[in-house]
Amino acid sequence: MPNRPTLKTVAREAGVSIATASQVMRGSGRISEETRRKVLDAARQVNYVADGRAASMRSGEIREVGLLIHQIANPFNAEVISGVSDLLETEGYLVSVLDSRDDPNRQRRHLEALLRSARGGLLWVPARDTPPDTYSLLATQRVPTVTFLRRGQGQAFDHVGIMNFEATHAATEHLISLGHRHIAFFGGEAPVESRVERIRGYTTALAEHGLPPPLVWPCPDTKAAGLENVLKLRAQHPEITAILCNGDMVALGASLGLQRKGEVPGRDLSIIGFDDVEDASLATPPLTTISVRPYDLGRKLARTLLDRIRDPDLPRSNVLIAAHLIQRETTAPCR
């Protein structure tokens, strides 16, 4: 039973040296058409696939990057990942996607696994409460790194984010223009900047219009939690007529919760989501939400990493993607 083919196998089969075989496979150096053909035939013959480990060790070029995020099973994030993969894969990179579940310990383990095996680059959403030594680990390892969605304490890295403040500011003003005066911010728990910025946009808009003080109601970013918590919120604060959500999943959950109680989203409580996941437009009623084109964000992210890999001395970049309100049917004038 033959072992897996290496360059040696190919070279032997083609009757040339290993060095020559290597040059042919990479299309470099001066090689006659005849030799080229012989080597390529031999390679096809034995189903040769280069060993990326050996290649990258010698050449220093690692075509393997990691993507470490706090939650994979979230349609918005899935779209981001899609955008990242599409671009990086056409450039010949292998993308390893890992889920930290927003847990710093789990994140640390993943990070070390990535540093061991996929050290070509890193796309990273820092978990909440990421300790400083995790940042310094990355710094000493000198892996090209781009943070996204959250920057955490990784101020030294490139970053691709969302215009959170502007988005929730505008969304809140929209609710105000519909006559709402008691508006809550609903969802999310961790003190991550993305949420902090969103809350700031919301709070600022309230203040600018001289409305009652902000009410922030935390809960996990899942449908199930949204469903449950919206009822608690309404029981405890019956004056609330509109909620601005930290994400579509809680928003959709809230919409479901309302309907379970026989109420109508929009008419009985205005709801604005954040992300514009596929379900947002498919839900009944379709969800008013803030859209950020996650796929484009992913591509921008990949592009930023590639630039960084190609030139480590580039100035640190900080890209913010615009977000805009999409009005569907869960917002209505206040009654």
Add this chain to the structure above:
Amino acid sequence: MPNRPTLKTVAREAGVSIATASQVMRGSGRISEETRRKVLDAARQVNYVADGRAASMRSGEIREVGLLIHQIANPFNAEVISGVSDLLETEGYLVSVLDSRDDPNRQRRHLEALLRSARGGLLWVPARDTPPDTYSLLATQRVPTVTFLRRGQGQAFDHVGIMNFEATHAATEHLISLGHRHIAFFGGEAPVESRVERIRGYTTALAEHGLPPPLVWPCPDTKAAGLENVLKLRAQHPEITAILCNGDMVALGASLGLQRKGEVPGRDLSIIGFDDVEDASLATPPLTTISVRPYDLGRKLARTLLDRIRDPDLPRSNVLIAAHLIQRETTAPCR
């Protein structure tokens, strides 16, 4: 600016040889407590992380596996991936998840990327119409491989699947016992075995009860497609009173479509899904579906791969996971 630390750095820092440093890091060989401490301190000092490429080249043990699936952004598959990752990560493996989008060319590219970089093992759902040379590529590369959900032509590999026939057979009988006589099979397009088996279970049950000939209505496994197609189906075949779906996403889509037209799932058309994704129980009305515990399937899958990696001479295994009907509110007696 110092470069990334290697064993050499650690050894120099600790005043020992590279060989000794290596032994300490791996906890092998005979090392005095004093030396051990010195090396570990030095390693921590410089933030040392081993280079898995070099290690695996020499030791032959690759702690990196690939998972190649036809659709990542599907809650059922996401759960499977979760189960796989949890088990493999505690065993120190890095799992690279790739999405073939059920396209053989894309799949081929991914496979070659994996063979280049993550050749420790492969978990694989063959794309539809996977050509024979893709199978033989894997065979010559001798990467431990386990197929799941679909076997394709990869008869030589270990496999973890679902009892599809039994599941749809039972589900169809359930519909029949509710009095339905005109039942359609709804969703899925590709001639993959999982769907073929499901259709066979459905067809067999119909035949056993002497019911009208089967009606199979293909459509992509997405909510949007389900929504659209259920209306077409009803327009063209008004006699249908129940549909058995190839997946929850189409089933949920169908449920939405019905409601858009003011009809009530269950009362006006019985719907059974397949997968029991999280949304199935959260939807209104909650979806009757076939559950297969995707997380457990994922763990079983990982376990199978580990066994194969540990002993390449093991007899080929073929595990089938049971599936059972969960009755919620989209099925009702035929009126």
Add this chain to the structure above:
DNA sequence: TTAAACTGATATAACGTTATACCTTCTGTC
């Protein structure tokens, strides 16, 4: 007292590539 066994460390080769330098052979020029 001396060989044998053990302890704790190290030197070295190897994994499969690629970059570099080098070595032939051929062609053309004067």
Add this chain to the structure above:
DNA sequence: GACAGAAGGTATAACGTTATATCAGTTTAA
């Protein structure tokens, strides 16, 4: 026909680990 230069190929070292053999001391056994 001597020599420069190009064309086409190869030998070799290196990447960062780990497995193996080996070595110098020290202890134990007979």
